[in-house]
Amino acid sequence: MSRLVLQGVATGYGKANVIRGIDLTIESGRRVALIGSNGAGKSTIVKAINGLLPTRAGTIDWDGTTLGAMKASDRTRAGIGTVPEGRMLFPECTVRENLVAASTFGAAKEHREQGLERVYGLFPRLRERAGQRAGTLSGGEQQMVAIGRALMTRPRLLVLDEPSIGLAPKVVAEIFEVLSRLTREGLSLLLVEQNVQLSLRFVDEAYVLRQGQVVLQGAAAELLDHPQVRTAYLGQ
Numbered sequence: 152m153s154r155l156v157l158q159g160v161a162t163g164y165g166k167a168n169v170i171r172g173i174d175l176t177i178e179s180g181r182r183v184a185l186i187g188s189n190g191a192g193k194s195t196i197v198k199a200i201n202g203l204l205p206t207r208a209g210t211i212d213w214d215g216t217t218l219g220a221m222k223a224s225d226r227t228r229a230g231i232g233t234v235p236e237g238r239m240l241f242p243e244c245t246v247r248e249n250l251v252a253a254s255t256f257g258a259a260k261e262h263r264e265q266g267l268e269r270v271y272g273l274f275p276r277l278r279e280r281a282g283q284r285a286g287t288l289s290g291g292e293q294q295m296v297a298i299g300r301a302l303m304t305r306p307r308l309l310v311l312d313e314p315s316i317g318l319a320p321k322v323v324a325e326i327f328e329v330l331s332r333l334t335r336e337g338l339s340l341l342l343v344e345q346n347v348q349l350s351l352r353f354v355d356e357a358y359v360l361r362q363g364q365v366v367l368q369g370a371a372a373e374l375l376d377h378p379q380v381r382t383a384y385l386g387q
């Protein structure tokens with residue numbers, strides 16, 4: 152079972168307490184979105200989940216185990232994959248090298264070729280561009296590499312920070328179709344998106360964050376109709 156539970160999580164930077172006690176649960180196989188305006192703390196929560204930022208209070212449980220001070224690399228090995236904001240690829244390395252770099256994590260090592268085949272099957276364009284330097288790819292292709300790289304570690308939960316940013320609608324649709332396919336195969340998703348319309352149409356449930364606190368949560372379809380969400384995030 153792959154269940155992520157945040158209880159009373161607080162974290163921040165230096166003297167700034169950015170996240171001030173949030174509860175959030177992602178049940179196995181569910182698609183969950185975290186929405187909120189610029190600076191609400193979405194990326195900060197992502198960093199607390201993937202272990203790049205220590206928590207100051209509360210607990211994060213994954214698969215029934217409290218993560219505590221577990222290192223980021225160990226969280227990846229435990230099945231939490233991240234597609235970071237800005238993609239963070241190695242621009243001078245090829246697509247294949249970027250993908251393979253991630254497979255040095257745990258079990259993925261023996262399954263490198265299998266992993267590559269799976270990624271190329273999901274994103275055929277990456278097979279065609281396997282030898283091309285990542286920095287020369289289009290934005291959409293780079294996002295595909297970032298997602299593919301996370302998949303190379305065989306995650307059971309994929310955390311995506313702003314996957315649609317700066318991409319044309321057609322490419323976004325293509326990427327979300329792959330994400331949809333992955334969730335049908337049982338992968339859980341935490342989607343952080345500025346595009347509220349897109350994320351609420353895609354996920355099962357969502358949390359609305361304001362100034363480091365959850366101000367609304369519920370089924371995505373209900374939130375799409377919620378007056379506060381419509382006014383604040385959908386411009387309606």
Ligand SMILES: Nc1ncnc2c1ncn2[C@@H]1O[C@H](COP(=O)(O)OP(=O)(O)OP(=O)(O)O)[C@@H](O)[C@H]1O
Nearest residue numbers: 164167169187188189190191192193194195196345
């Ligand atoms: N490394 C850092 N050091 C200090 N403050 C930071 C750092 N990273 C983020 N912050 C601050 O934490 C707050 C939340 O930032 P965060 O990036 O989590 O917001 P966000 O909801 O993801 O916003 P965006 O949609 O603009 O990415 C902001 O006030 C930001 O200035």
